[in-house]
Amino acid sequence: MNRALTLIRRRLIGGIFVLLIVVIGTFLLLETAPGDAVDAYIASTGGDAGMIELLRHRWGLDQSVLTRLANYLWALLHLDLGQSVTFSRPIRDVILERLPNTLLLMGSATALSFGLGSALGIYAGARPGSVRDRFLSIGSLALYAVPGFWLGLVLIIVFAVDLRWFPIGGIESIASGKTGLDRAVDIARHLVLPVSALGFIYLALYLRMMRAGMAEVWRQDFVLAARAKGLSRRRIVLAHVARNALLPLVTMLGLQSAQMLGGSVVIESVFSVPGLGRLAQEAVAARDIPLLLGIILVSAVMVIVINLLVDIAYAVLDPRVGASEASA
Amino acid sequence: MTVLLSVRDLTVTYRRDGSEVAALKHISIDVAAGERVAIIGESGSGKSTLALAIAGLLPQSSRIEGRIDWPGRNHAPIGGRDIGFVFQDPSASLDPVMAVGKQIAEVAHTHLGLGWSAAYAKAKTLLERVRLPDPDVALRAYPHQLSGGQKQRVAIAAAIAAGPKLLIADEATSALDTIVQAEIAALIRQLVAEDGMTLLFVSHDIALAAELAERIAVFRHGDLVEIGTTAQVVNTPRNAYTRALLDAHLGLDAGPMPWRTGTPA
Amino acid sequence: MNPLRRFLGTPEAVAGAIILIALFAMALTAPLIFPGDPQAIAGPALLPPFQDWLLPLGTDRLGRDVTAELFHGARTSLAVGLAAAAAALVIGAVVGTLAGFAGGLVDEVLMRVTDAFQTVPSFLLALAFVSIVGPSLGVVVAAIALGAWTGPARVARAEVLSIRERDFVASARVIGMHPLEIAFREVLPNALPPVLALSSVIVAAAILTEAALSFLGLGDPNRVTWGGMIAEGRAVLRTAPFLSIVPGIALVLTVLGVYLAGEGVVETTAVRRSLS
Numbered sequence: 001m002n003r004a005l006t007l008i009r010r011r012l013i014g015g016i017f018v019l020l021i022v023v024i025g026t027f028l029l030l031e032t033a034p035g036d037a038v039d040a041y042i043a044s045t046g047g048d049a050g051m052i053e054l055l056r057h058r059w060g061l062d063q064s065v066l067t068r069l070a071n072y073l074w075a076l077l078h079l080d081l082g083q084s085v086t087f088s089r090p091i092r093d094v095i096l097e098r099l100p101n102t103l104l105l106m107g108s109a110t111a112l113s114f115g116l117g118s119a120l121g122i123y124a125g126a127r128p129g130s131v132r133d134r135f136l137s138i139g140s141l142a143l144y145a146v147p148g149f150w151l152g153l154v155l156i157i158v159f160a161v162d163l164r165w166f167p168i169g170g171i172e173s174i175a176s177g178k179t180g181l182d183r184a185v186d187i188a189r190h191l192v193l194p195v196s197a198l199g200f201i202y203l204a205l206y207l208r209m210m211r212a213g214m215a216e217v218w219r220q221d222f223v224l225a226a227r228a229k230g231l232s233r234r235r236i237v238l239a240h241v242a243r244n245a246l247l248p249l250v251t252m253l254g255l256q257s258a259q260m261l262g263g264s265v266v267i268e269s270v271f272s273v274p275g276l277g278r279l280a281q282e283a284v285a286a287r288d289i290p291l292l293l294g295i296i297l298v299s300a301v302m303v304i305v306i307n308l309l310v311d312i313a314y315a316v317l318d319p320r321v322g323a324s325e326a327s328a
Numbered sequence: 329m330t331v332l333l334s335v336r337d338l339t340v341t342y343r344r345d346g347s348e349v350a351a352l353k354h355i356s357i358d359v360a361a362g363e364r365v366a367i368i369g370e371s372g373s374g375k376s377t378l379a380l381a382i383a384g385l386l387p388q389s390s391r392i393e394g395r396i397d398w399p400g401r402n403h404a405p406i407g408g409r410d411i412g413f414v415f416q417d418p419s420a421s422l423d424p425v426m427a428v429g430k431q432i433a434e435v436a437h438t439h440l441g442l443g444w445s446a447a448y449a450k451a452k453t454l455l456e457r458v459r460l461p462d463p464d465v466a467l468r469a470y471p472h473q474l475s476g477g478q479k480q481r482v483a484i485a486a487a488i489a490a491g492p493k494l495l496i497a498d499e500a501t502s503a504l505d506t507i508v509q510a511e512i513a514a515l516i517r518q519l520v521a522e523d524g525m526t527l528l529f530v531s532h533d534i535a536l537a538a539e540l541a542e543r544i545a546v547f548r549h550g551d552l553v554e555i556g557t558t559a560q561v562v563n564t565p566r567n568a569y570t571r572a573l574l575d576a577h578l579g580l581d582a583g584p585m586p587w588r589t590g591t592p593a
Numbered sequence: 594m595n596p597l598r599r600f601l602g603t604p605e606a607v608a609g610a611i612i613l614i615a616l617f618a619m620a621l622t623a624p625l626i627f628p629g630d631p632q633a634i635a636g637p638a639l640l641p642p643f644q645d646w647l648l649p650l651g652t653d654r655l656g657r658d659v660t661a662e663l664f665h666g667a668r669t670s671l672a673v674g675l676a677a678a679a680a681a682l683v684i685g686a687v688v689g690t691l692a693g694f695a696g697g698l699v700d701e702v703l704m705r706v707t708d709a710f711q712t713v714p715s716f717l718l719a720l721a722f723v724s725i726v727g728p729s730l731g732v733v734v735a736a737i738a739l740g741a742w743t744g745p746a747r748v749a750r751a752e753v754l755s756i757r758e759r760d761f762v763a764s765a766r767v768i769g770m771h772p773l774e775i776a777f778r779e780v781l782p783n784a785l786p787p788v789l790a791l792s793s794v795i796v797a798a799a800i801l802t803e804a805a806l807s808f809l810g811l812g813d814p815n816r817v818t819w820g821g822m823i824a825e826g827r828a829v830l831r832t833a834p835f836l837s838i839v840p841g842i843a844l845v846l847t848v849l850g851v852y853l854a855g856e857g858v859v860e861t862t863a864v865r866r867s868l869s
Contacts, residue, residue, distance in 0.1 A: 017705050019712075025709065029725060032726075033725045141853070145848035150844065153827060153830065153838075156830065157838075161830065221415060222424070225483070227385055228413035229407060230407035232438065235434065239434070258711060258712060262716025263716065265809075266808060280717060281720075284724045292720070296713055300709075320470070
């Protein structure tokens with residue numbers, strides 16, 4: 001487990017640097033945007049010009065850019081993201097309230113796309129060049145070309161409007177008073193369409209990667225050796241070819257997490273899921289820039305954490321990770 | 329003498345970019361049960377193609393004409409169970425992300441009908457047989473943690489795990505350095521003797537082949553140019569090409585031979 | 594073999610090329626076939642498709658001609674997609690070349706910045722950028738490019754790292770060329786092919802991002818966009834689903850065409866390189 005610990009430490013240090021750059025970036029964007037925190041506060045609570053001057057001074061907004069950046073960093077260290085004009089509440093609280101829904105949506109979509117995508121990729125890649133391989137290859141390319149929000153609308157038209165199988169939007173039935181398992185089932189029913197809309201595009205991506213990876217692995221000597229050992233085709237495909245082809249997919253899982261967070265903005269808007277993405281759109285509509293930048297910061301932290309988890313998973317799956325450094 | 333394997337008029341053609349290349353041309357050769365035969369040739373001579381053809385491992389894009397018969401058995405031999413195959417480069421022929429114990433055990437599991445724990449126990453005794461130090465640790469090791477010679481020992485253990493009648497070693501020593509090469513050759517000789525296996529030793533190294541084999545077959549450009557007992561081929565070669573191979577080797581005993589730089593086909 | 598003939602030899606590439614040619618034809622002929630303002634009212638509201646031959650795809654909620662909007666939308670999609678991808682490739686190639694050629698601290702800083710851009714969801718970044726600066730065609734292009742240059746930068750850097758040790762770079766140093774001149778006149782052109790191989794993926798992603806931005810109402814308000822049309826149709830999703838479906842199909846076909854043609858080009862050039 002030592003090599004994993006070394007890796008995590010190195011990644012954490014890198015993550016802190018990256019986060020610092022992101023913070024400086026959001027600070028600069030915040031500076032560019034018209035209005036400041038005092039305008040936001042006054043807009044939500046009311047107050048006169050004297051009050052504005054006083055607050056500007058007290059919050060240090062009349063100081064130099066560098067001092068303000070330092071103050072901004074200091075506030076962030078205390079997990080203070082500022083005040084939201086739209087919600088008249090601390091941005092941190094608003095975000096924390098929405099975060100679970102987004103995590104649920106993303107987690108489910110990732111499970112669907114990774115699980116089904118790699119399974120179909122194995123099915124296609126088990127017999128390269130076969131009819132099913134070509135069919136799945138072209139089908140996945142077509143699916144990959146579909147914009148998620150439009151897929152969401154089509155799913156709504158078919159499964160919510162016409163067939164009435166699933167609710168049209170939201171995360172759970174309003175004021176249904178459901179608890180426990182009933183509530184979980186209700187939420188699951190609400191999630192089917194948004195998870196499909198978000199997950200299907202990545203499903204296509206993982207399918208294609210798995211298929212391409214397997215095509216690569218089939219050419220390796222150890223697969224010929226596995227054939228020479230007389231192993232069953234099933235065992236060759238699953239234990240050797242797919243097992244090796246899975247590794248780049250796991251890396252992709254981390255790389256795609258940022259993209260998926262971006263994708264959930266539109267999907268949550270289409271399905272009215274009260275999550276982080278929908279919050280971002282509300283922030284844009286209300287021109288609540290500090291809230292929007294707060295969401296970006298939290299997203300960056302999420303992406304860093306997800307990548308860390310993916311790195312750990314990779315270290316578990318690939319015994320070679322960190323080996324060269326350990327021996328060097 | 330019972331004939332284990334009989335190759336008759338075998339021609340193998342590869343298709344590459346629309347053109348056809350004949351890798352083997354009308355080859356006929358018999359191998360007796362328990363015999364040790366060396367297949368000698370430079371890269372591109374077709375010697376590896378013959379090994380792959382016998383093991384049934386040629387790519388689908390290749391065309392095979394002629395016959396490979398196994399007199400005295402009712403069905404075609406099964407890879408792993410009836411034929412053990414050792415490849416040239418153990419770094420490439422072992423799965424990098426599977427523990428070596430499992431790579432041996434999966435052969436025993438598949439062909440001997442053993443459960444996984446029995447297959448692992450078998451793998452451990454095999455690791456002892458190929459004289460890998462500390463077999464208990466080695467079982468759980470991954471290929472990148474072993475040296476080249478150790479990896480080839482693992483590959484040999486996997487090849488003989490199901491007790492095959494025929495062991496094919498395709499340039500099994502040429503990716504290793506000279507001292508390890510001799511050790512692996514000695515190991516192969518010992519295992520073949522202990523288990524009474526038939527050995528097909530494919531190599532470009534005529535000296536090494538002469539140490540291991542009772543008979544030597546010399547290949548060139550897909551043709552079998554000469555076959556005979558080791559003594560006869562080495563002492564009184566009938567073919568000029570065989571003589572050239574011998575001369576080249578005698579002149580450069582310890583150093584690499586001029587054709588060793590190319591990768592064998 | 595002639596590369597064009599090899600390209601036309603794969604059915605997928607041909608399909609992609611046909612789609613793209615049709616798309617460019619739509620974009621170029623839009624002002625000729627539909628010279629007026631595509632956002633002007635052209636007939637009764639919510640006319641279904643295939644009813645009136647003058648309005649073959651019907652009209653939207655406000656009675657605007659869907660066919661005209663579709664043609665003009667093709668212009669926006671292509672313009673934004675190509676411009677954003679070009680900008681992303683240029684930024685990426687420059688940053689990657691500087692990082693790879695300079696090495697040391699410059700490399701370290703530039704790659705950390707690249708990491709930071711990859712950590713922030715690019716769509717959120719685009720959203721923030723457009724809502725702070727204000728929606729217009731140029732801003733949308735910049736916003737998309739802002740999140741798309743990191744891939745080309747990484748590829749360019751990796752390529753430059755391998756090229757900078759070659760002989761012609763050393764000889765350029767010996768004759769006293771300025772390092773920046775070596776980087777951009779000797780190294781960069783040689784590092785370009787693998788960077789350009791990314792272009793189809795980047796163009797496709799840019800088209801999809803533009804559509805998503807306009808779907809959320811952050812496109813240029815003075816232009817017809819397919820994303821905006823889909824958002825418009827959403828209000829009447831139950832009664833007139835075709836209003837959302839038609840522009841969506843146009844989007845899917847466009848992106849698919851870019852992928853297919855791109856794959857065909859990459860495959861053709863890859864074969865040629867492996868043969869030479």
